[in-house]
Amino acid sequence: MTRIAHDTTGEANPLCALTLDRLRCRTSMKWRTYPPDVLPLWVAEMDVPLAEPVLRALTDALALGDTGYPAGTAYAEALAEFAEKRWGWDGCAVERTAIVPDVMMGIVEMLRLVTGNGDPVVVNPPVYPPFFQFIEHLDRRVVEASLGPDLRIDFDTLEEAFRQAVAGGGRAAYLLCSPQNPTGTVHTAAELAAVAALADRYGVRVVVDEIHAPLTASGVDFVPYLSVPGAESGLSLMSASKGWNLAGLKAALAVAGTAAAADLARLPEEVSHGPSHLGIIAHTAALRDGTAWLDALRAGLDENRRLLTDLLAAHLPSVNCRPGEATYLAWLDCRGLGLGDDPADVFLERGRVALSAGSRFGTGGRGHVRLNLATSPEVVEEGVRRMAAALG
Secondary structure: OOOOOOOOOOOOOHHHOOOHHHHOOOOOHHHHOOOOOOEEOOOOOOOOOOOHHHHHHHHHHHHHOOOOOOOOOHHHHHHHHHHHHHHOOOOOOHHHEEEEOOHHHHHHHHHHHHOOOOOEEEEOOOOOOHHHHHHHHOOOEEEEOOOOOOOOOOHHHHHHHHHHHHHOOOOEEEEEEOOOOOOOOOOOHHHHHHHHHHHHHHOEEEEEEOOOOOOEOOOOOOOOHHHOOOOOOOEEEEOOHHHHOOOOOOOEEEEEOHHHHHHHHOOOHHHHHOOOHHHHHHHHHHHHHOHHHHHHHHHHHHHHHHHHHHHHHHHOOOOEEOOOOEOOEEEEEOHHHOOOOOHHHHHHHHHOEEOEEHHHHOOOOOOEEEEEOOOOHHHHHHHHHHHHHOOO
16 A cells, blocks of 8 residues: 655644643533643543634634535545545545544444344454443443553454354454554554454454544554455444544444445434534535644654653663553553552542543553643653653
8 A cells, every 4th residue: 555655744743833821721521620720631522723724714603604414425525535645555445434523422333233132242442442342331241352462462362352252143243443442552463463363263343443543653654444355354443533632523434345335324314413414514624725734743742752761770670561553542550559449539539630541441451540641741741741750
């Protein structure tokens, strides 16, 4: 696959655009869950202004009063163009896409299509906590296939999970997080092809959350699951939400492999009513016109990953952190600090810094925290300072 070079021409680092005082004026979950003296480095919201093309598209729509129901395929076309230019993947066919309210609701709808009540869904903990919550709410059964010590897919463990999942004779699915949250692991083409082969062998349907796909580190290539051999029956969920900080502007796309088109065609028509029209406008503008902004952000995240590594080495050397290959999240192993299963609680109470508790991510999460790096270097420094102060 041929990929284009990234371009940051004329774009300043968006992570450095807003002061902490300005950010505290926000009313979103990140800034309203904890008291004002707490530094929030937890939920996956970025401390950035909107990319100018997104802001312009929204402003134009509001000026027109264009706030009705969504229609058309502009979002899917923009994703297909982005995927071909960015990842060298020309397999995102517009006719095999469907708009869904957001990635997690899209996952729910895909699992409805390929499994039934009580059927098993395999996940790789530690993994994004809503995977567990939404699967259980859907009346499916979670089967864990924990990541290996290297925070990558352990294929012996995965095969055993597949074997268990199909043993009862029902339908089984594998919900894969790619890139992986919270570890930042980017699955290779070989790993994804091995997933496809294993799923085919056991008759397990693969549903992939690829929401963090635009946010790879420098020199790391994202590989769409549907681009690898054997993945034709897969279903992917994609969105501009994480790459451009659009969580409050709901919209996502379900993408079917060539052998899953008939499944996607069974998606109830009313599901397409869930996305916001303004969300679709915003996501379309981001994918089409926001790539220079995205690459400036990615460069800033690279700097923050290096900064965090240096800060931890200097102030919290017992914390083990492997810089992620993607996402703007850092997975920190704090077991060497002797803070018990929930170090996030200690950092919050003693240091007044909010991190995501690792225990919520399932097996392998105890003694860990997840830290959000999508902020200014100054805030990263203050966050580590507060973490270190909590040990005093």
